[in-house]
Structure formats: C-alpha cells, structure tokens
Amino acid sequence: MSQSFGTAQAVDFRFSGKGGEYFRIWIVNLALTILTLGIYSAWAKVRRLQYFYRNTSLAGSSFDYHGDPVAILKGRILAVVLLVLYNVAGSANPALGMAVFAMLMLAFPWLAQRSLRFKLHNSSYRGLRFGFDGMVGGAYKVFLLWPAIGYLTLGLLMPVAHQRVKSYQHGSSRYGAGRFGFLAREGGFFGIYFKMLGMLILLGIIAAVLAGGAMSTSALLNLGAAAQEQQQALAGLVVFAMLAFYLAAFLVLGPWFSARIQNLVWNGTTLGEHAFHSRVRARELFVIYLTNFIGIVLTLGLFKPFADVRLARYRLEHMGLNAQGHLDEFMAGRQRGVSATGEEAAEIFDFDISF
C-alpha cells in the first residue's frame, strides 16, 4: 500500500498514545527504577521513548526509537561519577571545584552535539535512520559563543542566539540521505521576543495598577486604622500582586511563547523538497498547560503520564509535512555507531534540547 501524493499534499502527524496505557508503562518504569536503585532507569527511558515514537505516525507509517539501554546506562553511570567527582572536588577545595565546573561548562557544547547525534541516530521512520552532521565547532558557536553575546548585549541579541541554535539543530539533521533545511530568519525570532517583552511590561503595568487601586481602596477603608496595619496591608498587596504577576506571566505567556516558537521553527524547516508546517495555537496550549498543572497537583503527580500524552498529542497533531511528490524516494544514509555518553551526561546536567 505504497502511498503516493500529488504535487503538494499536506500530511499531518498522528498520535495514537492513550493516557491509561502510558500510565501503566510509566508507573511500572517508576517502581522498577526505585526497586533497582536507578539502574532500570535506562530501560525505562527506552520504553518511554518507544511508546511515544511508535505511537506517532506520518502518512501511515510510524516512527521508532532504537536507543540501547546498556549504552544509556553507561552514560548515566559516567554522568553520576562526574557529578560525585565535582562535589568531592568542590568540598575538598573550592578552587578545584571551580576548575571542574569551568571544565564542565567548556564541555557543554560538545555534550550537546553528542546528545543530538545520539538522539537522531537512534530515531527512524520507515526503516531509515535519522542523523545529525553538526560539527563540534558549530556547537561551540551556538551553545557558548552566541548565548555569551546574548548576555553581553543585555538580551538584545538573544533572539539571534535562539535562531542560531535552531538553525544548527535543524539545519544539520538528516533523514536517511535526505537533508533537513532551516529557513526561519532572525526577524521572526526578534518579533516573538519583542512581543513577549511588550506583554511582560503590559502585565507589569496591570499588576501595578491593580495593586495601586486595591491599596488606595484599603487606605480609604482603613481611614482610622493604625499606620502599622496600613503598612502590613501594603506589604501584603505587593506580595500578592507580584505572585499574581508571576503566575500570569508564566501560565499565559509561557504557552504563548512556546506555541509561537514551535510554529516559527517548524514552518521554517524543510526536508529535501518537502516543507513542514505547524499550527499550534497559544490559547489551546494554555488550556492544556493549565488543566495538566491542576491535574498533576490534585493527584499528587499521578496525572503526569496523562498530561504528557495530552501535550504530545496536541503538539504533534498540529504539525505536518507538505509533501511534494513521493515520500518513498528517500534512501538510507551512511550509518555509524554513536555512544549514549553525550546524551546522558548532557541530560543529568540539566541540558535537554528537545528536537
């Protein structure tokens, strides 16, 4: 049942995962990881990714994950050893600790590049592996040099740094022998960052006005009250306004930013002559984030697998490929072994780059 497409046909990603199913995998993963003091976590990771990859399909075929649990376990052990060494060195001699920390920072881009290679090399679709050809030098530019420039310019050039990272990730990827391309320019990133900044300022003004209004109201009500109480009321309102500001900023602007970036990045990504499209809506993503958060808090965390499935379904099913002609024409690329060390070491140092 080979599928063929006309000149340009949009095919959407499909996700068939279900919360209840994934819950059982997740909870067994968790229990076995606890019982084996963490050793099972490598197998848990492979099963988790396999569940998500195999339940994701495009044009009638699904994805697959091939990561080797033993390789992942080795990477994790190495990462834990590094972490322990860092702590021992740090407590024995702060200067030595700083040196180790600086070395880890310097190794960061290298780890990130290894991580991307491992992740893509172990992903496949229709029997062909993905791949990553980004060079280590490029990783140093986008993961060290550009963020540094972003900070030095007080965030002004952060959008460029973001664009460079995505360009490095997407532009150096392969599917079989077919190359991905990345067309999104800096302008799109600047637009999103400036709108985000504008909304943050607006939110800040609203919070300040609300706090000010409430303050003067309470001052009117407490006309005869002691100065002490007014002072307390003021401090309380300021704390409350700040809290409301943070909540609003991160619950509303977080999904907005995430949706816009996903759309920008994927609408600018190509594979050969095929182009991706992404139509994630900030409002819908916000509802999912909010209900997921409420669910997780109310169930003391047990809702997490359901939340993961809901988010993955929404994000994936609003993405697709504008296929130009046949998807069948892709050929396998060159294969080479890739160790898991980079990815796991990168992950434990809290450096996850999602593709």
Place this chain on the structure above:
Amino acid sequence: MATLSADYYDGKRARPHSVRLSLSPAGDALAVEGEGVDRIEPLARVWVSEPMGDAPRLVKFSDGAHCEVRDHAALAVLLEAGGHRDSWVVRLQSRWGWALAAAVIAVAAVASGYRWGLPAVSEWIAFKLPDKALAQMGESTLAFLDDRMLSPSTLPEARQQSLRDAFDGLDVPNGLGADHQIVFRNSRAIGANAFALPDGTIIVTDQMVSLAGHDEEIVAVLAHELGHLGRRHSLRMLIQGSIVGFVAAWYLGDVSNVVAGLPALLLQARYSRDHEREADEYAAALLKANGISPSRLADMLEKMEQSHAAEKSGKEGGASDPFGGYLDSHPATRERIQALEED
C-alpha cells in the same frame, strides 16, 4: 496457516511494500511475501517489538529490514503459534493490578523519601556547608530584611547590652553551646518576634522586648532561638525547600518553572513542628541548668500568640497579613506551652 498483512521496509529505501506474513509449515520460520519481497527467516533471527497499545508492532530482521504490523489480533495468533512469549515487564505493564502495585511502591518510596530521606539529606548538607557560606547567607538575609521590614532598634544601647549580657551570662552545659550574636530591630510589620539566621545572628524585635514582662522571658526566647541555631534548623529548612523546589520544577518542567515553586512553599511548613519541639527541649534544658523555669518560654509563647491574634482580628481578611504565616507555621503552640509547663 493464518496469514496477516503488513508493510515491509527494506531498510534502504523509505518505500513501503505491502506483504503477507505467515508461519512456515514447520512452524519455525516466518514467511514474508508480497510486492517484490519473498523471504523466509528462521524465528530465532526474527525480533518482535513489545505491544504498546494501538502503536504498530514491528517485526525486525537482522539485515535492518522490518515489517509494521497493525493487525494486532492476527499477529497475536501468529506469535502464539510460533511460541513467542512477552517479557515479564510487558506482562507487568499490561495489567492494571500490577500497575496498582507499582503505584503503591512508587508512592511509598516518594512519601518516605520526603518524610525521612529529605530531612536526613538536608541535615547532612547543612552541617557540611562551610562557615563562609553561612556568613554570606546570614549577611545577605539580614540586609534584605533591613531593607524591607526592619528598621533600627529604638531601644537604648545600654538596655540592648544588658539583655545580651543576661543571655551570655548563662552557664552553658556541655554540648549546648553555639556561636551567635544578638541584634535588635524595630518592626511593626513583623511584631513581637525573634528569629535566627544561618550564620548565628539572632534578631529580636523591639516589640518582643516590650511584650515581655520579665527579662527571663526574653532570655527564654533567645535560648529557644539558640536551639534552632545549634541544630541549624533555618539552614535545613532552606535546603529542604530548595530540594523540594528543584524536584518540583524538574517534575512539572513542562508546566512552568515559577508555578512549580509554589507547592514547594506549601510543603515546607510541616517540618517546623519537629524543629520547634527540638528547640523548645534545648531551651528547657539550658534554662533549667541556670535555675530558670521553662515556663518563662511558655509565658512568652502565650503572649506572642495573643498579640498576633489581636493584630489579626483587628483587620478584615487574611490577605493583608503577609507575615501572619510565620506564626501559622508554629501550629501546635498550645501543645508546646503545655509541654514546657510540665517540664
């Protein structure tokens, strides 16, 4: 023998081939037949992926070719006939009963980690931290408080010194000592209170001094704070809060990092109960060794509670009382007073 349809990929091109899968007559090999494909593989060299809900199962061959099978029922029949057995993990994952058992294990592990592991780890870290770090933490906290909630004390220097002398003149039994310096501050916002910072600074408010009916009451409160210091309670709370916050942020990562900090704040309060009891016991021991009745601390607690309750009832609603929470984290004050009076 039953056959089933599948998509075959050769591992070299992305083209799917429509094929039929069947077991060989001898039952020890898998036959794949369809457009441009005709192969028979011994079962020993065929690998079948685990069942994962509606996801297709993959039948893989050693040369990198594979079949995507979506007809789960027919595949199950074929696998059964071929003698395939799922791994034990798959059997665990497919039953709700096992999932429930796993949930019990996970919840028990997380709960005991929170109840016992977290305090133990925090205590270990608290006593490992170098004095330099503590001094820095204490200084920056005091500077922060001075900036926002505290103003210089209005007590005469002589009065401050006499209270310090009264406390430092105590005979400290072996093992009960701890480095400390007492500072006085005026704060209407906080009211009558005293608290210890990680570097050994004990802050006493003017309101506390004027609330006390007897200097021994102030000495009793200072003894209580010294108890917190000796056990590094404030530092341990800080570390516990940081760990909970870190874990919550990691767990809720997708939701939001700041929102993730909120549960951490809510979860913190319950620890102080044990800490208060420890500090009370410490204070009682120190006071008794100096011929002061521990009921002095009980009296002071009572007065503080009344004073804060009076402040609270003087206002409408709790939202305008940002610091009321401090006493809320001293829940069983009654209980503590009783324990001290029995001492």
